[in-house]
Amino acid sequence: MLRAMICQFTFRNYRSYRDEAELSMQATPMREFERSLIECPDGQSFLPVAAVYGPNAGGKSNLLEALDYVRSAVARPVWLLSARVDAPEGERPSMARCSAFEFDDVSAAAPTEFELYYRAGEHEYRYILSVHADEIVSEGLWRRKLGASRTATLFEREGAEVVLGPTLRKLATAATFNPSLPYLSFLCINFDAPVVKEAASWFLGGVFLNYNSSYLERALEQMLDEADSPEVTRFLRAVDVRIDGFRVEKAPEGRGQRVFVRHDVDGKGYELRLSEESAGTQKLMGLAAFLLAALERGGTVVVDELDAKLHPKLLRYVILLFKDPEVNKHGAQLIFSSQDVSTMRSDVFRRDEIWFAARGEGEASQLWSLADIHEANGNLVSKNAAFDKQYLSGRYGADPYLTRIEEWD
Template identity: 45%
Template sequence: MLCQFTVKNFKSIRDEMTFDMQAAAIAEHEDRVIKDKDGEFYLPVSAIYGPNGGGKSNVLESLQILAAKILRPLYATDDNHNHPFQMKKIVIEPFAFDIMGKRNPTEFELFFRTELAEYRYVLAVKKDVVVYESLDRVKLDTGRRSALFRRSYEGKELKGVFAKLKISEDISETLPLLSYLGITYKKNEIVKDVLDWFESGIAFLNYGNPLQEMRMADANSEGIKKLVLEMIQEMDLDIVDFRVEEKENDKLEIFTKHRVGEYETELNLSEESSGTKKLFGLLPFITASLLDGTTLMIDELDAKLHPVLLRHIIMLFNNMEINRSGAQLIFTSHDLSTMNNEVFRRDEIWFVAKGNSQNSKLYSLVEFKNDKGESVRKDAKFDKQYLEGKYGADPYLRKIRDWGRINA
């Protein structure tokens, strides 16, 4: 489970920016939150809105780049060449519009939870060189806090349960210590717990990735087929079934069965509309997230999707009877049909826009206040007020309106 993520000096993100999945203490949709074993509450859904070029995608990409920085060295040591982070060059780009951005490191701070513990991981990188790194843990059953390691220019120190582990003195300056521990002590329970979350606890969906088609192999399961067909019914399409066929060189092809009256025919997925193609690309990830309780991050989820289907997907995660494993859906969107108090809590709606220095600003609807210091009412017309520019992130302008209204 993702708890909180902070990034600074990455692409359009100049100042420290925090994205928080902890549920605020507000009296709305209180049945739509994830309650963890220690009584803490977290959000199952968050949507990020804003104009094109405002920096929405950079919020998601910053967390993806952090995961890639950690996992790619591990993947380089195994024989599986299909890992997504092996297929993409990792470039950590600092803020480009002032001299200090290039001089300073890019900083990440991440809080996440597994079944065993909550972890805080910090990484600062400058030109691919690790300048600072730390890992801390809180055990969920006892609440006991402990530091696990620290790394800086002054040296590396393993602490607590890691104190007995041995590390080389000549670790590459570009290799995260967490990655080194994963390579050297991959059977260690805590090391495995942390890296399993980065590898399997969070997923990033990027269209056009050849690995996306490979995931469709899962669609042969009855659970996924049932969910696919339920969503298709929401769209009122005439698809009544589908099948996945494995071709040469492990290539997969998907065939959809249509019924019009008493007549049935089968089409290759390549012949379907772009919306139907996207639907079939989405479903394996959505189903896996709901079943396994993972965090799923999707850029422009609403693109090429019918608004009814978009709402249906959101409500799958919001329904705690369906979302029993504590899955989370985080996405960027331009769709306003779902920006209302029936679909979202105020702490689930986020905005991104750019300031005069081309720096992105991130803030949630629940923390937004007008010039009188008043918060947005829970029964407000979110979509209408957003279109009027009352929340600062004007959907049609790249720069932010009424910058002073947004709390620092």
């Protein structure tokens, strides 16, 4: 399994974001939690965790959905069309509509632009994708070997015209492809070559979970695999959620599957349907499978509202798993949004792992890191500061507020 990780994600003109926004997973020179960093052979260090805070409707979810838009744009056609995957009958892949910033006429008519730096195997890749509505305007992929300075072009695309670099020309790649889909997806579906597998590995191995979606909670029961019962049970018991395993059986008339959770009480075994467990237990069971898979193999897990239905101590436990190099041996990364500031502490996060999203001028969202904030005296925020209290006092911006009660009519 190739180790794949995100280095930097930049985008503009996506939903509430009009101007360029950048989420960097490269560690700054700050000397804190250095042992938790993901170290690469070329001496570069990357963050295992990034947490995004801010008021409701500030842009937290849109940031994570922008990242998932790029990931799923490449991965979804591969899952549906690859000969190695059974695609649902009659389902044809297409680009999901990309929503631009709608609060000015210029942005609404312009394409949305994404740029992603990621590492896989022995290379660092740069992937760009420009989309207008559901049409691909341009696309490109470059890579360089870790430790080297020279960057090689794999392909560049404008509309339906593709120019291949020397490496891909050796594959005798067919000139015809479906221009409504990413060219990287086309390569992955049609060519079983190491360069293509490596280039696509981050997209295919990443996971996006949105706990604002009721659909996800209903789907969790269909995702659980009985073979994972020992590991999932061990994970839940480590956070004092008392289950003793689970089993899976097919639902009548082929309607998916049903999960039964076992509880051993006073020497006797009892079972409850997963749907009868608490919302927190249901979420943990579904989440555990994805987290444990990432920690075992590497990869990026993106979770919107990770704190929803989780006790703050459980949230802290999950975060620290990714920051423990004895547990996270394969460079897994966790990127999430949260409203729970109880974990926004200097004994949990580095300053460059804390991010804020909020709306600014013209109702456009902005994104910034705690590592970039300066105090009134010009110094950076101290690594020993009470991050949670300073955030709630408004010193970092992005602080939630309520309209004055007398303005409510």
